[in-house]
Amino acid sequence: MSVIKNISPVGAGQEIKRLVLMMTHKSHTDHLGSALSISDILAALYFKVLKINPKNHLDPKRDRFILSKGHGASALYATLALRGFYPLKELERYRINKGRFHGHPCHEAAPGIEVSTGSLGHGLSIGAGIALALKQKNNPARVYVLLGDGECQEGSIWEAAMFCVSNKLNSVIPIIDVNGWQGFGSTQNIHPGNLAKRWRGFGWQVLTCDGHDVTALIKTLNQARRATKATVVLAKTISGKGAPLIEDQLRAHYYILKEDEYTETIKSYEK
Amino acid sequence: MRNDFVKQILVSMEQDPSIVFLTGDLGYNALELIAKRFPKRFYNIGIAEQNMIGIAAGLALSGHKVITYSIASFITMRCYEQIRNDICYHNLDVKIIGTGGGFNYSHNGVTHHTVEDLAIMSALPKMKVVCPSYSWEAVEATKAIIADSGPAYLRLGKSPGIDYQKTNWKFKLGQGYIIKPGKDLTLFLTGNITDIAFNVAEIIEKKTGLSMAIVSLTSVKPIDRKLIIQRAKISKGIFTLEEHGLIGGLGSAVSSVLSEAGIGTRFKSFGLKDEFVKLVGTREYLCEAAGIGPIQIANEIIKIIKNAH
Numbered sequence: 001m002s003v004i005k006n007i008s009p010v011g012a013g014q015e016i017k018r019l020v021l022m023m024t025h026k027s028h029t030d031h032l033g034s035a036l037s038i039s040d041i042l043a044a045l046y047f048k049v050l051k052i053n054p055k056n057h058l059d060p061k062r063d064r065f066i067l068s069k070g071h072g073a074s075a076l077y078a079t080l081a082l083r084g085f086y087p088l089k090e091l092e093r094y095r096i097n098k099g100r101f102h103g104h105p106c107h108e109a110a111p112g113i114e115v116s117t118g119s120l121g122h123g124l125s126i127g128a129g130i131a132l133a134l135k136q137k138n139n140p141a142r143v144y145v146l147l148g149d150g151e152c153q154e155g156s157i158w159e160a161a162m163f164c165v166s167n168k169l170n171s172v173i174p175i176i177d178v179n180g181w182q183g184f185g186s187t188q189n190i191h192p193g194n195l196a197k198r199w200r201g202f203g204w205q206v207l208t209c210d211g212h213d214v215t216a217l218i219k220t221l222n223q224a225r226r227a228t229k230a231t232v233v234l235a236k237t238i239s240g241k242g243a244p245l246i247e248d249q250l251r252a253h254y255y256i257l258k259e260d261e262y263t264e265t266i267k268s269y270e271k
Numbered sequence: 272m273r274n275d276f277v278k279q280i281l282v283s284m285e286q287d288p289s290i291v292f293l294t295g296d297l298g299y300n301a302l303e304l305i306a307k308r309f310p311k312r313f314y315n316i317g318i319a320e321q322n323m324i325g326i327a328a329g330l331a332l333s334g335h336k337v338i339t340y341s342i343a344s345f346i347t348m349r350c351y352e353q354i355r356n357d358i359c360y361h362n363l364d365v366k367i368i369g370t371g372g373g374f375n376y377s378h379n380g381v382t383h384h385t386v387e388d389l390a391i392m393s394a395l396p397k398m399k400v401v402c403p404s405y406s407w408e409a410v411e412a413t414k415a416i417i418a419d420s421g422p423a424y425l426r427l428g429k430s431p432g433i434d435y436q437k438t439n440w441k442f443k444l445g446q447g448y449i450i451k452p453g454k455d456l457t458l459f460l461t462g463n464i465t466d467i468a469f470n471v472a473e474i475i476e477k478k479t480g481l482s483m484a485i486v487s488l489t490s491v492k493p494i495d496r497k498l499i500i501q502r503a504k505i506s507k508g509i510f511t512l513e514e515h516g517l518i519g520g521l522g523s524a525v526s527s528v529l530s531e532a533g534i535g536t537r538f539k540s541f542g543l544k545d546e547f548v549k550l551v552g553t554r555e556y557l558c559e560a561a562g563i564g565p566i567q568i569a570n571e572i573i574k575i576i577k578n579a580h
Contacts, residue, residue, distance in 0.1 A: 093551070098550075182296055
């Protein structure tokens with residue numbers, strides 16, 4: 001796995017996707033759709049927006065990031081490696097025997113993983129708790145929490161949403177990866193409705209952007225950082241983005257690319 | 272075992288129009304046929320386990336028999352209070368189906384390992400806890416909990432691909448099944464861990480000449496007290512094996528039967544220590560790493576038997 005020096009946020013998005021494809025292929029495991037769906041969001045965060053230092057990953061003033069939709073873990077592992085938290089070679093230890101990385105993040109697996117997740121609907125409450133502690137210490141750090149649109153069906157998300165607004169916790173910034181798919185169907189089929197309206201109804205300011213336009217993401221995520229009221233970012237994404245065979249399909253969550261399909265897909269990243 | 276369960280559900284839903292099936296967004300490549308055949312009795316509640324159990328309670332209070340379905344860790348732990356208060360307290364006809372019990376979600380990590388479910392489900396009044404080991408038990412256990420009118424938890428794992436039942440067997444909740452005869456020692460197990468159990472028996476027989484019976488206690492609650500006591504009286508040692516923590520699972524249940532019956536026997540339970548298994552790997556790798564690999568268990572049993580002489 002080669003390293004690209006001085007990578008741009010846009011370039012990072014592509015490189016994260018390439019690494020995700022390699023990791024899921026090598027381990028022959030699922031969840032490719034979600035990992036590709038969030039790759040550009042992670043690129044914007046880790047290569048521009050987040051105030052972090054891989055050399056001082058426990059700096060109290062650092063921004064925090066929580067991957068509440070833990071099944072996108074391979075993209076987080078790739079991002080952290082690319083950002084210098086650990087060597088890229090470590091990515092070879094994803095979901096294999098004696099490996100380092102599970103299919104969902106474990107906070108002990110590597111520096112930079114703030115919270116263990118994997119069961120949906122936990123991240124925003126944890127983020128709210130961290131934001132509350134930061135507020136008490138007048139610490140200006142921000143807590144970005146990445147959620148799925150399907151994940152917003154968990155009641156705990158809305159319990160946390162109420163808490164953040166009631167306590168004026170504008171330092172916790174939920175980002176919703178709106179790819180329109182969940183485990184057993186399309187999100188709009190299972191619970192039709194307007195997600196933005198739901199968040200507004202809970203008292204949030206809603207910002208929206210293209211979740212694969214890294215420049216737009218940076219602008220929107222920074223706007224959310226400066227906001228003076230609770231602000232959520234809805235990022236419209238495509239499940240399986242960058243792997244045309246599975247893009248925007250239910251099977252993107254489960255499908256494992258066959259050898260020839262993988263070879264064909266990865267080619268476009270190696271031009 | 273998931274496929275065995277689905278096949279039986281299709282039959283049961285055909286026979287009993289009161290059955291409603293709810294899933295917590297799980298079922299890709301598994302539940303499509305149920306959804307298609309019974310569109311008015313199948314609901315994907317979404318990623319909302321607490322809501323699903325509450326809805327199940329409401330349906331059951333209105334005369335339905337309700338099947339709820341999700342990953343074992345989520346459907347037991349995320350909505351435990353709803354299961355306790357809404358289902359068990361009201362003694363409702365709701366079945367909780369957990370898939371991938373034990374380490375079956377292996378390298379998905381700790382959030383997906385379900386190794387406390389037998390303990391917490393057994394602790395609930397009215398709840399029956401059933402944990403099949405192979406296909407026949409999965410089908411029969413599904414039939415049995417549907418025939419029953421109270422709450423039940425069914426933990427599904429992977430089928431070993433072998434069926435152990437004898438032609439004259441009839442399945443009954445609360446009954447154990449001798450899936451391998453043996454006159455010297457007895458190993459009780461629950462759930463999809465027959466692969467390890469048969470390896471253990473083989474190693475012990477090769478190394479010591481002692482034959483070990485393997486008994487599947489599909490039903491952890493109620494448990495087959497009679498069979499446990501009977502085996503303890505004729506065996507040189509009683510052992511239990513489960514892909515579950517040592518606290519509150521099969522081992523605890525069997526040892527409680529033995530001690531209450533005043534039976535002094537060599538006994539050891541094999542399961543997971545009181546810690547999270549954070550290693551990354553397949554189910555087989557995790558079992559080995561957690562100390563319940565066949566060689567480790569066989570060696571411990573041999574040591575216990577030798578020390579007794």
